[in-house]
Amino acid sequence: MKLPIYLDYASTTPADPRVVEKMKDCLSMEGNFGNPASRSHAFGWKAEEATEQARQYVADLVNCDPREIVWTSGATESDNLAIKGSARFNKSKGNHIITSKIEHKAVLDSCRQLETEGFEVTYLDPNNKGIITPNMVSNAITGETILVSLMHLNNEIGVICDIESIGNITREKGIIFHVDAAQSTGKLPIDLTSLNVDLMSFSAHKTYGPKGIGALYAGRKPRVRLKAQIHGGGHERGMRSGTLATHQIVGMGEAFRIAKTDMESDKQRIQSLRDRLWDGLKDMEEVYLNGDEELRAAGFLNVSFNYVEGESLIMALKDIAVSSGSACTSASLEPSYVLRALGLKDELAHSSIRFGIGRFTNEEEVKYTIKLVRDSVEKLRKLSPLWDMYKDGVDLDSVEWMAT
Amino acid sequence: MAYSKKVIDKFENTLNEPEKNSVGRWDPSDSDIGTGMVGAPACGDVMRLQIKCEPMNNNHVISDVKFKTYGCGSAIASSSELVDMLIGKTLEEAREIKNKDIAKALDLPPIKIHCSVLAEDSIHKAIEDYESKL
Numbered sequence: 001m002k003l004p005i006y007l008d009y010a011s012t013t014p015a016d017p018r019v020v021e022k023m024k025d026c027l028s029m030e031g032n033f034g035n036p037a038s039r040s041h042a043f044g045w046k047a048e049e050a051t052e053q054a055r056q057y058v059a060d061l062v063n064c065d066p067r068e069i070v071w072t073s074g075a076t077e078s079d080n081l082a083i084k085g086s087a088r089f090n091k092s093k094g095n096h097i098i099t100s101k102i103e104h105k106a107v108l109d110s111c112r113q114l115e116t117e118g119f120e121v122t123y124l125d126p127n128n129k130g131i132i133t134p135n136m137v138s139n140a141i142t143g144e145t146i147l148v149s150l151m152h153l154n155n156e157i158g159v160i161c162d163i164e165s166i167g168n169i170t171r172e173k174g175i176i177f178h179v180d181a182a183q184s185t186g187k188l189p190i191d192l193t194s195l196n197v198d199l200m201s202f203s204a205h206k207t208y209g210p211k212g213i214g215a216l217y218a219g220r221k222p223r224v225r226l227k228a229q230i231h232g233g234g235h236e237r238g239m240r241s242g243t244l245a246t247h248q249i250v251g252m253g254e255a256f257r258i259a260k261t262d263m264e265s266d267k268q269r270i271q272s273l274r275d276r277l278w279d280g281l282k283d284m285e286e287v288y289l290n291g292d293e294e295l296r297a298a299g300f301l302n303v304s305f306n307y308v309e310g311e312s313l314i315m316a317l318k319d320i321a322v323s324s325g326s327a328c329t330s331a332s333l334e335p336s337y338v339l340r341a342l343g344l345k346d347e348l349a350h351s352s353i354r355f356g357i358g359r360f361t362n363e364e365e366v367k368y369t370i371k372l373v374r375d376s377v378e379k380l381r382k383l384s385p386l387w388d389m390y391k392d393g394v395d396l397d398s399v400e401w402m403a404t
Numbered sequence: 405m406a407y408s409k410k411v412i413d414k415f416e417n418t419l420n421e422p423e424k425n426s427v428g429r430w431d432p433s434d435s436d437i438g439t440g441m442v443g444a445p446a447c448g449d450v451m452r453l454q455i456k457c458e459p460m461n462n463n464h465v466i467s468d469v470k471f472k473t474y475g476c477g478s479a480i481a482s483s484s485e486l487v488d489m490l491i492g493k494t495l496e497e498a499r500e501i502k503n504k505d506i507a508k509a510l511d512l513p514p515i516k517i518h519c520s521v522l523a524e525d526s527i528h529k530a531i532e533d534y535e536s537k538l
Binding site: 117308311315316326346347349374379380382383384385386387388401402 | 412415418419427430442444449451472473475476477479529
Protein backbone atom coordinates (compact mmCIF):
# COMPACT_ATOMS: atom_id res chain seq x y z
CA MET A 1 0.00 0.00 0.00
CA LYS A 2 1.32 3.42 -0.98
CA LEU A 3 1.27 6.21 1.59
CA PRO A 4 -0.14 8.79 1.90
CA ILE A 5 -3.57 7.52 0.92
CA TYR A 6 -5.67 9.89 -1.16
CA LEU A 7 -9.13 10.30 0.37
CA ASP A 8 -10.05 13.75 -0.86
CA TYR A 9 -11.91 12.88 -4.06
CA ALA A 10 -14.50 15.59 -3.43
CA SER A 11 -11.73 18.14 -3.71
CA THR A 12 -10.31 16.80 -6.94
CA THR A 13 -9.70 13.48 -8.63
CA PRO A 14 -6.65 12.20 -10.50
CA ALA A 15 -7.20 11.97 -14.23
CA ASP A 16 -8.04 8.45 -15.32
CA PRO A 17 -5.07 6.92 -17.23
CA ARG A 18 -7.37 6.51 -20.26
CA VAL A 19 -8.00 10.26 -20.15
CA VAL A 20 -4.30 11.06 -19.98
CA GLU A 21 -3.62 8.93 -23.07
CA LYS A 22 -6.21 10.83 -25.12
CA MET A 23 -4.91 14.19 -23.96
CA LYS A 24 -1.33 13.37 -24.88
CA ASP A 25 -2.37 13.03 -28.50
CA CYS A 26 -3.54 16.61 -28.73
CA LEU A 27 -0.45 18.63 -27.98
CA SER A 28 2.61 18.19 -30.15
CA MET A 29 3.44 18.60 -33.85
CA GLU A 30 2.82 14.90 -34.33
CA GLY A 31 -0.51 15.12 -32.52
CA ASN A 32 -3.82 16.91 -32.92
CA PHE A 33 -2.59 20.38 -31.94
CA GLY A 34 -4.57 22.55 -34.38
CA ASN A 35 -6.92 25.37 -33.49
CA PRO A 36 -10.47 24.03 -33.72
CA ALA A 37 -11.54 27.45 -35.01
CA SER A 38 -9.20 27.25 -38.03
CA ARG A 39 -11.48 26.65 -40.98
CA SER A 40 -8.83 26.82 -43.68
CA HIS A 41 -6.86 23.61 -43.20
CA ALA A 42 -6.92 20.03 -42.02
CA PHE A 43 -5.19 20.80 -38.70
CA GLY A 44 -8.16 22.90 -37.67
CA TRP A 45 -10.75 20.47 -39.02
CA LYS A 46 -9.20 17.57 -37.20
CA ALA A 47 -9.05 19.51 -33.93
CA GLU A 48 -12.66 20.58 -34.35
CA GLU A 49 -13.66 16.97 -34.94
CA ALA A 50 -12.04 16.05 -31.61
CA THR A 51 -13.71 18.84 -29.63
CA GLU A 52 -17.09 18.04 -31.18
CA GLN A 53 -16.71 14.35 -30.35
CA ALA A 54 -15.95 15.40 -26.77
CA ARG A 55 -18.99 17.66 -26.74
CA GLN A 56 -21.06 14.65 -27.78
CA TYR A 57 -19.64 12.57 -24.91
CA VAL A 58 -20.50 15.27 -22.39
CA ALA A 59 -24.00 15.61 -23.85
CA ASP A 60 -24.42 11.82 -23.77
CA LEU A 61 -23.68 11.60 -20.05
CA VAL A 62 -26.40 14.12 -19.19
CA ASN A 63 -28.73 13.35 -22.10
CA CYS A 64 -28.89 16.66 -23.89
CA ASP A 65 -28.15 18.04 -27.34
CA PRO A 66 -24.43 18.68 -27.89
CA ARG A 67 -25.36 22.16 -29.14
CA GLU A 68 -26.46 22.90 -25.58
CA ILE A 69 -22.94 22.46 -24.21
CA VAL A 70 -20.63 25.48 -23.85
CA TRP A 71 -16.99 24.88 -22.93
CA THR A 72 -15.64 26.91 -20.03
CA SER A 73 -12.54 26.81 -17.83
CA GLY A 74 -14.35 24.93 -15.07
CA ALA A 75 -17.42 24.90 -12.87
CA THR A 76 -16.51 28.24 -11.28
CA GLU A 77 -16.65 29.94 -14.64
CA SER A 78 -19.79 28.03 -15.58
CA ASP A 79 -21.49 29.22 -12.38
CA ASN A 80 -20.42 32.80 -13.06
CA LEU A 81 -21.66 32.68 -16.64
CA ALA A 82 -24.93 31.02 -15.68
CA ILE A 83 -25.77 33.33 -12.78
CA LYS A 84 -24.39 36.67 -13.89
CA GLY A 85 -25.12 35.97 -17.55
CA SER A 86 -28.77 35.05 -17.07
CA ALA A 87 -29.51 37.63 -14.36
CA ARG A 88 -28.02 40.47 -16.36
CA PHE A 89 -29.84 39.38 -19.51
CA ASN A 90 -33.18 39.13 -17.72
CA LYS A 91 -32.84 42.22 -15.56
CA SER A 92 -35.93 43.80 -17.10
CA LYS A 93 -38.09 40.86 -15.95
CA GLY A 94 -37.23 41.02 -12.27
CA ASN A 95 -34.40 41.40 -9.77
CA HIS A 96 -34.86 38.53 -7.34
CA ILE A 97 -32.60 35.47 -7.14
CA ILE A 98 -32.95 32.41 -4.88
CA THR A 99 -30.01 30.31 -3.80
CA SER A 100 -28.98 28.59 -0.56
CA LYS A 101 -26.48 28.99 2.26
CA ILE A 102 -24.69 25.75 1.39
CA GLU A 103 -23.76 26.60 -2.19
CA HIS A 104 -20.23 26.72 -3.51
CA LYS A 105 -18.45 30.07 -3.24
CA ALA A 106 -18.58 30.41 -7.02
CA VAL A 107 -22.37 30.68 -6.71
CA LEU A 108 -22.46 32.70 -3.50
CA ASP A 109 -19.88 35.23 -4.64
CA SER A 110 -21.57 35.62 -8.04
CA CYS A 111 -24.80 36.38 -6.17
CA ARG A 112 -22.99 38.83 -3.91
CA GLN A 113 -21.70 40.61 -6.98
CA LEU A 114 -25.23 40.84 -8.38
CA GLU A 115 -26.43 42.33 -5.09
CA THR A 116 -24.11 45.25 -5.72
CA GLU A 117 -25.84 45.70 -9.08
CA GLY A 118 -29.31 46.02 -7.61
CA PHE A 119 -30.41 42.40 -7.47
CA GLU A 120 -31.90 40.94 -4.32
CA VAL A 121 -30.88 37.49 -3.22
CA THR A 122 -32.59 35.04 -0.87
CA TYR A 123 -30.19 32.58 0.73
CA LEU A 124 -32.24 29.57 1.83
CA ASP A 125 -31.40 27.77 5.06
CA PRO A 126 -31.23 24.00 4.60
CA ASN A 127 -32.81 21.70 7.16
CA ASN A 128 -30.46 20.17 9.73
CA LYS A 129 -29.65 17.31 7.33
CA GLY A 130 -28.48 19.75 4.68
CA ILE A 131 -31.50 19.40 2.43
CA ILE A 132 -33.17 22.21 0.50
CA THR A 133 -36.73 21.09 -0.11
CA PRO A 134 -38.97 22.07 -3.05
CA ASN A 135 -41.26 23.72 -0.52
CA MET A 136 -38.53 26.03 0.71
CA VAL A 137 -37.95 27.18 -2.87
CA SER A 138 -41.63 27.53 -3.56
CA ASN A 139 -42.16 29.69 -0.49
CA ALA A 140 -39.31 32.02 -1.41
CA ILE A 141 -40.53 32.80 -4.94
CA THR A 142 -41.86 36.31 -5.50
CA GLY A 143 -43.20 38.08 -8.56
CA GLU A 144 -39.69 39.43 -9.08
CA THR A 145 -37.89 36.08 -9.06
CA ILE A 146 -35.96 35.42 -12.26
CA LEU A 147 -33.42 32.80 -11.21
CA VAL A 148 -33.00 29.88 -8.80
CA SER A 149 -29.50 28.44 -8.37
CA LEU A 150 -28.91 25.28 -6.33
CA MET A 151 -26.31 22.54 -6.36
CA HIS A 152 -27.15 18.97 -7.27
CA LEU A 153 -24.74 17.34 -4.87
CA ASN A 154 -23.22 19.23 -1.98
CA ASN A 155 -19.42 19.25 -2.05
CA GLU A 156 -18.95 19.09 1.72
CA ILE A 157 -21.57 16.65 2.89
CA GLY A 158 -22.63 14.90 -0.31
CA VAL A 159 -26.38 15.38 0.12
CA ILE A 160 -28.59 15.32 -2.96
CA CYS A 161 -30.99 18.08 -3.96
CA ASP A 162 -34.33 17.16 -5.52
CA ILE A 163 -33.73 19.09 -8.74
CA GLU A 164 -36.54 17.27 -10.49
CA SER A 165 -39.29 18.65 -8.23
CA ILE A 166 -37.70 22.08 -7.96
CA GLY A 167 -37.39 22.26 -11.75
CA ASN A 168 -41.09 21.57 -12.09
CA ILE A 169 -41.85 24.52 -9.84
CA THR A 170 -39.53 26.97 -11.59
CA ARG A 171 -40.55 25.91 -15.10
CA GLU A 172 -44.19 26.45 -14.33
CA LYS A 173 -43.44 29.99 -13.21
CA GLY A 174 -41.06 30.76 -16.05
CA ILE A 175 -38.10 31.13 -13.67
CA ILE A 176 -34.63 30.11 -14.84
CA PHE A 177 -33.23 27.15 -12.89
CA HIS A 178 -29.46 26.77 -12.66
CA VAL A 179 -27.92 23.68 -11.13
CA ASP A 180 -24.26 23.34 -10.17
CA ALA A 181 -23.53 19.70 -10.98
CA ALA A 182 -19.76 19.85 -10.49
CA GLN A 183 -19.89 17.03 -7.92
CA SER A 184 -22.61 14.86 -9.38
CA THR A 185 -21.45 13.86 -12.87
CA GLY A 186 -20.54 10.19 -12.87
CA LYS A 187 -22.08 9.79 -9.42
CA LEU A 188 -25.78 10.45 -10.05
CA PRO A 189 -27.74 9.87 -13.24
CA ILE A 190 -28.69 13.16 -14.93
CA ASP A 191 -31.29 13.31 -17.68
CA LEU A 192 -31.60 16.86 -18.94
CA THR A 193 -34.20 15.87 -21.50
CA SER A 194 -36.67 15.08 -18.75
CA LEU A 195 -35.43 17.54 -16.08
CA ASN A 196 -36.75 21.10 -16.11
CA VAL A 197 -33.31 22.56 -15.66
CA ASP A 198 -32.20 25.52 -17.80
CA LEU A 199 -28.54 25.81 -16.91
CA MET A 200 -26.16 23.25 -15.48
CA SER A 201 -22.48 23.62 -14.55
CA PHE A 202 -19.95 20.83 -15.05
CA SER A 203 -16.34 20.33 -14.10
CA ALA A 204 -13.92 17.78 -15.55
CA HIS A 205 -11.57 17.36 -12.60
CA LYS A 206 -14.16 16.05 -10.15
CA THR A 207 -14.90 13.24 -12.60
CA TYR A 208 -11.40 11.91 -13.37
CA GLY A 209 -10.68 14.51 -16.06
CA PRO A 210 -8.14 17.34 -16.10
CA LYS A 211 -8.34 20.61 -14.19
CA GLY A 212 -8.93 23.83 -16.08
CA ILE A 213 -11.88 22.65 -18.15
CA GLY A 214 -15.60 22.57 -17.58
CA ALA A 215 -18.83 23.19 -19.39
CA LEU A 216 -22.17 24.89 -19.06
CA TYR A 217 -25.37 23.35 -20.31
CA ALA A 218 -27.58 26.08 -21.67
CA GLY A 219 -30.96 24.63 -22.66
CA ARG A 220 -32.48 25.30 -26.09
CA LYS A 221 -36.05 24.20 -25.30
CA PRO A 222 -37.00 26.56 -23.84
CA ARG A 223 -34.06 28.63 -24.90
CA VAL A 224 -32.18 30.31 -22.08
CA ARG A 225 -30.52 33.60 -22.94
CA LEU A 226 -27.24 34.69 -21.41
CA LYS A 227 -25.08 37.77 -21.50
CA ALA A 228 -21.54 36.68 -22.29
CA GLN A 229 -19.00 37.36 -19.54
CA ILE A 230 -15.87 36.88 -21.65
CA HIS A 231 -15.64 38.63 -25.00
CA GLY A 232 -13.34 37.85 -27.88
CA GLY A 233 -13.60 35.82 -31.04
CA GLY A 234 -17.24 34.85 -30.59
CA HIS A 235 -16.50 31.20 -29.90
CA GLU A 236 -19.17 28.92 -28.44
CA ARG A 237 -21.94 30.80 -30.22
CA GLY A 238 -20.83 34.02 -28.61
CA MET A 239 -21.41 32.75 -25.10
CA ARG A 240 -17.77 32.17 -24.25
CA SER A 241 -14.94 33.45 -26.37
CA GLY A 242 -11.44 32.02 -26.31
CA THR A 243 -9.57 29.42 -28.34
CA LEU A 244 -10.81 25.97 -27.42
CA ALA A 245 -8.23 24.00 -25.46
CA THR A 246 -8.33 20.82 -27.52
CA HIS A 247 -6.38 18.61 -25.11
CA GLN A 248 -8.44 19.74 -22.11
CA ILE A 249 -11.71 19.30 -23.94
CA VAL A 250 -10.73 15.88 -25.26
CA GLY A 251 -9.76 14.95 -21.69
CA MET A 252 -13.12 16.03 -20.33
CA GLY A 253 -14.92 14.22 -23.13
CA GLU A 254 -13.10 10.98 -22.43
CA ALA A 255 -13.65 11.37 -18.67
CA PHE A 256 -17.38 11.85 -19.20
CA ARG A 257 -17.53 8.95 -21.69
CA ILE A 258 -15.98 6.70 -19.05
CA ALA A 259 -18.26 8.15 -16.37
CA LYS A 260 -21.26 6.99 -18.37
CA THR A 261 -20.01 3.45 -18.89
CA ASP A 262 -18.58 3.03 -15.37
CA MET A 263 -21.13 4.92 -13.28
CA GLU A 264 -23.02 1.93 -11.97
CA SER A 265 -20.00 -0.23 -11.14
CA ASP A 266 -18.11 2.74 -9.63
CA LYS A 267 -21.11 3.58 -7.51
CA GLN A 268 -21.54 0.12 -6.05
CA ARG A 269 -17.89 -0.31 -5.24
CA ILE A 270 -17.48 3.17 -3.77
CA GLN A 271 -20.64 2.87 -1.73
CA SER A 272 -19.52 -0.38 -0.17
CA LEU A 273 -16.16 1.18 0.74
CA ARG A 274 -17.89 4.23 2.21
CA ASP A 275 -20.24 2.04 4.25
CA ARG A 276 -17.29 0.03 5.43
CA LEU A 277 -15.48 3.17 6.54
CA TRP A 278 -18.51 4.47 8.43
CA ASP A 279 -19.13 1.05 9.99
CA GLY A 280 -15.56 1.16 11.25
CA LEU A 281 -16.01 4.55 12.91
CA LYS A 282 -19.60 4.92 14.02
CA ASP A 283 -19.34 2.97 17.26
CA MET A 284 -16.79 5.44 18.65
CA GLU A 285 -17.99 7.76 21.38
CA GLU A 286 -19.22 11.24 20.37
CA VAL A 287 -18.96 10.74 16.62
CA TYR A 288 -21.55 12.37 14.36
CA LEU A 289 -22.37 11.92 10.70
CA ASN A 290 -23.03 15.26 9.01
CA GLY A 291 -25.71 15.48 6.37
CA ASP A 292 -28.63 13.24 5.52
CA GLU A 293 -27.89 9.56 5.92
CA GLU A 294 -30.08 8.44 3.01
CA LEU A 295 -30.17 11.31 0.53
CA ARG A 296 -26.48 11.36 -0.30
CA ALA A 297 -24.05 10.17 -2.91
CA ALA A 298 -21.74 7.22 -2.49
CA GLY A 299 -18.27 8.72 -2.10
CA PHE A 300 -18.89 11.20 0.70
CA LEU A 301 -18.48 10.78 4.43
CA ASN A 302 -18.42 13.89 6.60
CA VAL A 303 -17.91 13.11 10.27
CA SER A 304 -17.44 15.22 13.39
CA PHE A 305 -15.22 13.80 16.12
CA ASN A 306 -16.37 15.81 19.09
CA TYR A 307 -13.75 17.35 21.45
CA VAL A 308 -11.00 16.94 18.85
CA GLU A 309 -10.06 19.87 16.66
CA GLY A 310 -10.09 19.05 12.94
CA GLU A 311 -6.79 20.49 11.92
CA SER A 312 -4.87 18.70 14.64
CA LEU A 313 -6.63 15.51 13.59
CA ILE A 314 -5.52 16.08 10.01
CA MET A 315 -1.97 16.56 11.27
CA ALA A 316 -2.17 13.31 13.19
CA LEU A 317 -3.59 11.60 10.11
CA LYS A 318 -0.61 12.51 8.00
CA ASP A 319 -0.74 9.21 6.15
CA ILE A 320 -4.12 10.03 4.69
CA ALA A 321 -5.20 13.05 2.65
CA VAL A 322 -8.55 14.37 3.86
CA SER A 323 -10.04 17.79 4.47
CA SER A 324 -11.72 19.47 7.42
CA GLY A 325 -14.40 22.04 8.11
CA SER A 326 -12.14 23.39 10.83
CA ALA A 327 -11.42 27.10 10.70
CA CYS A 328 -7.71 26.42 10.95
CA THR A 329 -7.61 24.72 7.57
CA SER A 330 -9.42 27.48 5.76
CA ALA A 331 -7.90 30.71 4.54
CA SER A 332 -10.67 32.71 6.21
CA LEU A 333 -10.16 31.23 9.72
CA GLU A 334 -13.90 30.53 9.89
CA PRO A 335 -15.31 27.07 10.38
CA SER A 336 -17.24 25.58 7.48
CA TYR A 337 -20.20 27.78 6.55
CA VAL A 338 -21.93 24.72 5.15
CA LEU A 339 -21.83 22.83 8.45
CA ARG A 340 -22.88 25.95 10.32
CA ALA A 341 -25.85 26.37 7.98
CA LEU A 342 -26.92 22.89 9.09
CA GLY A 343 -27.10 24.28 12.61
CA LEU A 344 -24.01 22.47 13.84
CA LYS A 345 -22.41 23.98 16.93
CA ASP A 346 -19.10 25.65 16.15
CA GLU A 347 -17.11 23.04 18.00
CA LEU A 348 -18.64 20.23 15.96
CA ALA A 349 -17.91 22.15 12.78
CA HIS A 350 -14.30 22.58 13.97
CA SER A 351 -14.14 18.84 14.62
CA SER A 352 -15.27 17.68 11.19
CA ILE A 353 -13.39 15.62 8.67
CA ARG A 354 -14.53 15.03 5.11
CA PHE A 355 -13.52 11.70 3.64
CA GLY A 356 -13.88 11.43 -0.13
CA ILE A 357 -13.75 7.96 -1.61
CA GLY A 358 -13.29 7.44 -5.32
CA ARG A 359 -12.55 5.21 -8.26
CA PHE A 360 -9.04 4.29 -7.15
CA THR A 361 -9.69 3.73 -3.43
CA ASN A 362 -9.30 0.14 -2.27
CA GLU A 363 -10.32 -1.92 0.70
CA GLU A 364 -6.88 -2.08 2.24
CA GLU A 365 -6.72 1.71 2.31
CA VAL A 366 -10.09 1.94 4.03
CA LYS A 367 -9.03 -0.58 6.67
CA TYR A 368 -5.82 1.33 7.31
CA THR A 369 -7.79 4.58 7.56
CA ILE A 370 -10.20 3.19 10.14
CA LYS A 371 -7.38 2.07 12.37
CA LEU A 372 -5.43 5.30 12.01
CA VAL A 373 -8.46 7.51 12.66
CA ARG A 374 -9.53 5.58 15.76
CA ASP A 375 -6.02 5.64 17.11
CA SER A 376 -5.48 9.35 16.40
CA VAL A 377 -8.81 10.47 17.84
CA GLU A 378 -8.06 8.54 21.00
CA LYS A 379 -4.63 10.14 21.31
CA LEU A 380 -5.95 13.64 20.72
CA ARG A 381 -8.74 13.16 23.23
CA LYS A 382 -6.08 12.32 25.82
CA LEU A 383 -4.74 15.80 25.11
CA SER A 384 -8.11 17.50 25.12
CA PRO A 385 -9.33 19.42 28.18
CA LEU A 386 -12.81 19.37 26.63
CA TRP A 387 -12.80 15.58 26.60
CA ASP A 388 -11.91 15.61 30.32
CA MET A 389 -14.76 17.98 31.00
CA TYR A 390 -17.16 15.88 28.97
CA LYS A 391 -16.07 12.79 30.90
CA ASP A 392 -16.47 14.68 34.18
CA GLY A 393 -20.03 15.50 33.18
CA VAL A 394 -19.43 19.23 32.72
CA ASP A 395 -21.90 20.91 30.38
CA LEU A 396 -19.63 22.87 28.04
CA ASP A 397 -22.39 25.32 27.20
CA SER A 398 -22.55 26.40 30.84
CA VAL A 399 -18.86 27.26 31.04
CA GLU A 400 -17.81 30.87 30.80
CA TRP A 401 -15.06 30.75 28.19
CA MET A 402 -12.28 33.25 27.97
CA ALA A 403 -11.99 33.76 24.27
CA THR A 404 -9.08 35.86 23.19
CA MET B 405 -0.69 24.70 5.76
CA ALA B 406 3.06 24.40 5.75
CA TYR B 407 4.27 24.09 9.31
CA SER B 408 7.85 24.38 10.46
CA LYS B 409 9.61 21.17 11.33
CA LYS B 410 9.70 22.36 14.96
CA VAL B 411 5.92 22.53 15.18
CA ILE B 412 5.51 19.13 13.57
CA ASP B 413 8.12 17.50 15.83
CA LYS B 414 6.69 19.07 18.96
CA PHE B 415 3.14 18.09 17.99
CA GLU B 416 4.08 14.51 17.17
CA ASN B 417 6.18 14.01 20.28
CA THR B 418 3.35 15.31 22.43
CA LEU B 419 0.82 13.13 20.67
CA ASN B 420 2.87 9.97 20.84
CA GLU B 421 4.36 10.37 24.32
CA PRO B 422 1.88 12.49 26.25
CA GLU B 423 3.12 11.67 29.76
CA LYS B 424 6.72 12.44 28.89
CA ASN B 425 5.57 15.75 27.49
CA SER B 426 3.69 16.89 30.59
CA VAL B 427 0.21 16.12 29.32
CA GLY B 428 -2.12 15.55 32.25
CA ARG B 429 -3.93 17.25 35.08
CA TRP B 430 -3.82 17.78 38.80
CA ASP B 431 -6.68 18.50 41.14
CA PRO B 432 -7.19 22.24 40.62
CA SER B 433 -8.21 22.67 44.26
CA ASP B 434 -4.75 21.66 45.57
CA SER B 435 -3.08 24.61 47.25
CA ASP B 436 0.20 24.26 45.36
CA ILE B 437 -1.49 24.18 41.94
CA GLY B 438 -2.39 27.13 39.73
CA THR B 439 -4.75 26.50 36.84
CA GLY B 440 -5.27 28.72 33.80
CA MET B 441 -7.82 27.83 31.18
CA VAL B 442 -8.11 30.09 28.13
CA GLY B 443 -9.76 29.99 24.73
CA ALA B 444 -13.18 28.71 23.74
CA PRO B 445 -14.45 25.64 21.93
CA ALA B 446 -16.32 27.85 19.46
CA CYS B 447 -13.04 29.45 18.45
CA GLY B 448 -11.35 26.11 17.96
CA ASP B 449 -8.85 26.22 20.79
CA VAL B 450 -8.87 25.73 24.54
CA MET B 451 -5.71 25.48 26.65
CA ARG B 452 -5.59 24.34 30.25
CA LEU B 453 -2.23 25.01 31.86
CA GLN B 454 -1.43 23.93 35.41
CA ILE B 455 1.65 24.93 37.35
CA LYS B 456 2.88 23.27 40.52
CA CYS B 457 4.70 25.80 42.69
CA GLU B 458 7.03 25.69 45.66
CA PRO B 459 7.93 28.59 47.91
CA MET B 460 11.64 29.33 47.69
CA ASN B 461 13.38 32.15 49.56
CA ASN B 462 11.01 35.06 49.13
CA ASN B 463 9.62 33.76 45.90
CA HIS B 464 7.71 30.89 44.36
CA VAL B 465 9.23 28.54 41.83
CA ILE B 466 7.42 26.45 39.24
CA SER B 467 8.57 22.91 39.94
CA ASP B 468 6.32 21.08 37.47
CA VAL B 469 3.77 21.77 34.76
CA LYS B 470 0.87 19.89 33.22
CA PHE B 471 -1.38 20.86 30.36
CA LYS B 472 -4.09 19.75 28.02
CA THR B 473 -4.95 21.52 24.80
CA TYR B 474 -7.81 21.28 22.33
CA GLY B 475 -6.83 23.04 19.16
CA CYS B 476 -4.87 22.99 15.97
CA GLY B 477 -1.39 21.50 15.67
CA SER B 478 0.34 24.76 16.48
CA ALA B 479 -1.84 25.35 19.55
CA ILE B 480 -0.79 21.95 20.88
CA ALA B 481 2.84 22.57 19.97
CA SER B 482 2.73 26.03 21.60
CA SER B 483 1.48 24.67 24.91
CA SER B 484 4.07 21.94 24.86
CA GLU B 485 6.82 24.45 24.11
CA LEU B 486 5.60 26.59 26.97
CA VAL B 487 6.11 23.72 29.41
CA ASP B 488 9.83 23.62 28.61
CA MET B 489 10.07 27.35 29.21
CA LEU B 490 8.28 27.32 32.56
CA ILE B 491 9.87 24.60 34.65
CA GLY B 492 12.37 25.98 37.17
CA LYS B 493 11.30 29.58 36.70
CA THR B 494 10.12 31.86 39.46
CA LEU B 495 6.66 33.34 39.03
CA GLU B 496 8.31 36.69 38.27
CA GLU B 497 10.35 35.13 35.50
CA ALA B 498 7.38 33.20 34.15
CA ARG B 499 5.40 36.42 33.85
CA GLU B 500 8.09 37.75 31.56
CA ILE B 501 7.55 35.05 28.94
CA LYS B 502 6.01 36.69 25.91
CA ASN B 503 4.01 35.18 23.09
CA LYS B 504 6.72 36.13 20.64
CA ASP B 505 9.24 33.97 22.52
CA ILE B 506 6.99 30.98 21.87
CA ALA B 507 6.25 31.99 18.29
CA LYS B 508 9.97 32.39 17.66
CA ALA B 509 10.91 29.08 19.23
CA LEU B 510 8.44 27.27 16.97
CA ASP B 511 8.75 29.44 13.83
CA LEU B 512 4.98 29.91 13.90
CA PRO B 513 3.52 31.32 10.69
CA PRO B 514 1.84 34.74 11.12
CA ILE B 515 -1.66 33.23 10.84
CA LYS B 516 -0.92 31.08 13.91
CA ILE B 517 0.39 33.81 16.22
CA HIS B 518 -2.86 33.70 18.19
CA CYS B 519 -1.84 30.23 19.44
CA SER B 520 1.18 31.74 21.15
CA VAL B 521 -0.95 34.59 22.51
CA LEU B 522 -3.25 32.01 24.02
CA ALA B 523 -0.26 30.25 25.59
CA GLU B 524 0.94 33.50 27.11
CA ASP B 525 -2.54 34.20 28.51
CA SER B 526 -2.65 30.77 30.08
CA ILE B 527 0.51 31.50 32.11
CA HIS B 528 -0.97 34.69 33.51
CA LYS B 529 -4.21 32.95 34.42
CA ALA B 530 -2.39 30.06 36.10
CA ILE B 531 -0.19 32.40 38.15
CA GLU B 532 -3.18 34.50 39.14
CA ASP B 533 -5.01 31.38 40.29
CA TYR B 534 -2.05 30.13 42.33
CA GLU B 535 -1.49 33.51 43.95
CA SER B 536 -5.14 33.76 44.88
CA LYS B 537 -4.64 30.71 47.08
CA LEU B 538 -1.67 32.12 49.01
